[in-house]
Amino acid sequence: MVAALYTVLGIGTAAVAPLIGPMLPPGLGGKLGSDAVEAVLSVLASSMLTVVTFSLGIMVQAFAAASGTVTPRATELLKSDRTTQRVLSAFLGSFLFSLIGIIALNAGLYSENDRLVLFVATILVVILIVIAILRWIAHLTVFGLMDDTIRKVEDAARDALDHRMDTPFLGGHEGAGPPPGARAVHHAQIGYLVHLDMPALQALADDAGVDIHLAVLPGSFLHPGLPAMWITHQGTSDTAPEDEALCNAMTITENRTYDQDPRFGLTVLTEIAERALSPAVNDPGTAIDILGRSVRLLATCADPRDAELEYARIWVPALSVDDLLDDVFPPIARDGAAIFAVQMRLQKSLLALAQIAPDRFAAAARHQSAEAMARCRDQMLSSERDRLDQIVQAIAATG
Numbered sequence: 001m002v003a004a005l006y007t008v009l010g011i012g013t014a015a016v017a018p019l020i021g022p023m024l025p026p027g028l029g030g031k032l033g034s035d036a037v038e039a040v041l042s043v044l045a046s047s048m049l050t051v052v053t054f055s056l057g058i059m060v061q062a063f064a065a066a067s068g069t070v071t072p073r074a075t076e077l078l079k080s081d082r083t084t085q086r087v088l089s090a091f092l093g094s095f096l097f098s099l100i101g102i103i104a105l106n107a108g109l110y111s112e113n114d115r116l117v118l119f120v121a122t123i124l125v126v127i128l129i130v131i132a133i134l135r136w137i138a139h140l141t142v143f144g145l146m147d148d149t150i151r152k153v154e155d156a157a158r159d160a161l162d163h164r165m166d167t168p169f170l171g172g173h174e175g176a177g178p179p180p181g182a183r184a185v186h187h188a189q190i191g192y193l194v195h196l197d198m199p200a201l202q203a204l205a206d207d208a209g210v211d212i213h214l215a216v217l218p219g220s221f222l223h224p225g226l227p228a229m230w231i232t233h234q235g236t237s238d239t240a241p242e243d244e245a246l247c248n249a250m251t252i253t254e255n256r257t258y259d260q261d262p263r264f265g266l267t268v269l270t271e272i273a274e275r276a277l278s279p280a281v282n283d284p285g286t287a288i289d290i291l292g293r294s295v296r297l298l299a300t301c302a303d304p305r306d307a308e309l310e311y312a313r314i315w316v317p318a319l320s321v322d323d324l325l326d327d328v329f330p331p332i333a334r335d336g337a338a339i340f341a342v343q344m345r346l347q348k349s350l351l352a353l354a355q356i357a358p359d360r361f362a363a364a365a366r367h368q369s370a371e372a373m374a375r376c377r378d379q380m381l382s383s384e385r386d387r388l389d390q391i392v393q394a395i396a397a398t399g
Contacts, residue, residue, distance in 0.1 A: 005093065037119040038105050041098040042055070044126065047112055048095035055136070062144025070149045071271040073264075076257075077152040083139045088134040092124050119177040146286070147314070150272060154293050156258040157265020161300045164262045164319055171198055171310035175213055175317045182213060182230035183240075187247045190223045195251035195260055198311050204241040204249070205313035212246070213315040219261035222252060262319065266327040269294060284339050286334055291342075291349045294328045302357035325353075325364045333372035336380040340388075346372055347391035355399035362398045369395045 063075045078084075099244055101118055142148040169175070178184070193216055205212050213230040228250060229242060256264045269290050276286035301321060329346060336342030350369050353361040369392050377385060 004333065037115050037122055038275055040122055040126070041101045041105070044122070044129075045098035045102060046100065048091050048129070051133075052088065052091045052095065055091060058140065058143075059084060059088075059303065065144050066149050069158070070146055070277075071268055071275060073256075073268045073271060074153055075151045076253075077156055078144060078149065081152070083135065083142070084143065087132050087136040087139070090128065094129050097125055098122070133328075136341055146272075150269070150286075150289070150293070153265055153268050153272070154297065157262060157269065157297050158300065160258055160260065160262035160265055161297060163260075165300055165305050166307065167310075168307050168318065169316040170196060170260075171308070172214075172314035172316045172396070173309070173312075175315035178213060178215070178227070178230040178233050179211075181387070182232045184227040185229045185231060185243050185246055186224050186226070187222050187228040187250060187252065188224055189247075189252040189270060191221070191252040191254050192256045193218050193220050193222050193228075194253050194257045197249040197251075198314060200249040201314055202311040204245055205349065208241045210240055211313050211315065214317060217261075217317055218259075219256055219263050222250075263324065263327050266294065266297065269297075270328050270331050273332050274335050277332070277339070284336065284342050287336055287339075287342050288345045291328075291332065291345050293306055295349045295352050298324060298328075298353055298361070299356050302360055321360055322364045322367075325361075325368050328373065329368045333368075333375050336374040340380060340384045343372065343376045343380070343384075343388060347395070351391055351395050351398070352397050358398050362395075365395050365398070 059078075063078055066072075066074050066078055083102075095385060101122065104118070105115070197216070201212055211232045213232065215227045215229055217221060229246065231246075233240070258265055273287040273290040275281055276283040276290075301319075301324065329350065332342065333346055336346070347369060350365040350372075354365040373388060373392055376388075380388065
């Protein structure tokens with residue numbers, strides 16, 4: 001989009017310059033050095049092409065570094081980084097602007113005053129490029145580093161969780177499994193459900209006079225042997241939407257995405273912690289950091305929010321707190337079973353969740369706490385076990 005705006009600016013300047021030039025005082029262009037515009041545009045064109053190539057190389061290196069040191073599932077967030085996209089678009093757009101300007105100058109149709117108009121527009125582009133370069137330099141100091149990548153994953157997970165808490169059932173009713181007499185609908189594709197088109201499902205249900213009970217949430221792995229939804233008729237109508245039309249409202253891909261899948265962000269954070277705890281990396285500090293971030297994210301689910309019913313014919317399963325905690329704590333408890341600092345932070349994280357919202361988290365926290373202790377008990381010193389047991393008892397006393 002930014003590159004297109006620069007291109008439009010270049011074409012517009014080339015077209016408008018002959019119209020504005022005659023309005024300026026005669027000889028003004030020569031006095032203000034408009035003859036230098038071609039040299040400036042040539043320098044801009046050659047340098048911006050080099051900068052674009054260099055910046056793309058930096059991006060590829062950042063993707064490879066994130067994939068190797070953090071997790072391959074985080075590279076999608078780096079690719080969608082808006083600052084990087086805007087800066088690269090500005091560099092590419094300025095190259096196109098200068099190229100259009102050089103072509104217009106070599107056409108030999110411009111007077112000195114016409115050149116002055118193009119010169120002023122070029123100076124404006126140079127100022128914008130300087131600002132973009134300064135932003136790019138500041139961004140490169142953190143782009144692709146572990147802290148920056150983890151923050152991006154946390155932000156994506158928080159956005160997905162906030163959206164799910166605002167619409168806990170995606171605008172429908174809370175589902176409770178298949179109702180009696182319901183007809184199962186199976187999706188022909190195999191992959192991850194990444195998006196549900198709720199308006200389309202509601203429209204199909206309204207047209208046929210049926211209710212739709214979804215069997216899966218975004219992030220679930222679907223295959224033809226697993227029901228995707230159940231259909232129940234209302235009234236005496238025997239019409240029903242085609243299974244193909246219903247399945248078309250469900251987007252299936254090879255990989256999970258962050259948008260409608262709050263569990264995916266937690267899973268990616270856990271993958272980062274698992275890699276940090278591997279013997280090759282041996283970085284328990286990162287795992288401890290991930291546990292703290294996970295508490296912040298899960299605390300989003302502490303208070304239920306009022307949700308507006310938008311799709312009265314659709315029932316959607318609830319997001320399970322047990323599943324959310326399963327995404328975070330068991331892998332870290334397993335890979336950090338022999339590290340006291342990690343086990344202590346894990347138990348304290350569970351205690352924090354149980355204290356923040358006992359009704360929501362206490363039962364799941366007790367279960368996770370007991371399992372984590374079962375994994376690590378034989379690998380701890382007696383004094384370390386005693387300290388961990390104190391936290392475990394505090395978790396058991398909540399709720």
